[in-house]
Amino acid sequence: MVVGMKHLCVLALFLLVHGGGSKGVEGAGECGRVPVQRMALQLAPCASAAQDAQVQVSAACCSAVQRVGQNPACLCAVMLSDTAKSVGAKPEVAVTIPKRCNLANRPVGYECGGYTIP
Secondary structure (H helix, E strand, C coil), X not given: CHHHHHHHHHHHHHHHHHHHHHHHHHCCECCECCCHHHHHHHCHHHCCCCCCXXXXXXXXXXXHHHHXXXXXXXXXXXXXXXXXXXXXXXXXXXXXXXXXXXXXXXXXXXXXXXXXXX
């Protein structure tokens, strides 16, 4: 009985720490199963272009924006993420990057927080 109770306590602690496992099943967010903060790292080549609208956008940045921008909700979440803000990205400038990259399939008019993708 003591051993059974010990296993039950360990299981309860595990479930408490890991949220009962439901987070992994329902954890798909704006970027699917990839956390927004991790997806934001893919847009690292865009850091300077997201700070200053006068900076030329690099080919690496445009490639990353095209890839992430296939899901406009993900692109928006990344542009507004804490990771983007921590490198000095300005949301009002970041939302202009798809247009500055001249991406034909950009999500024109998509509402991104208080901003609209041009």
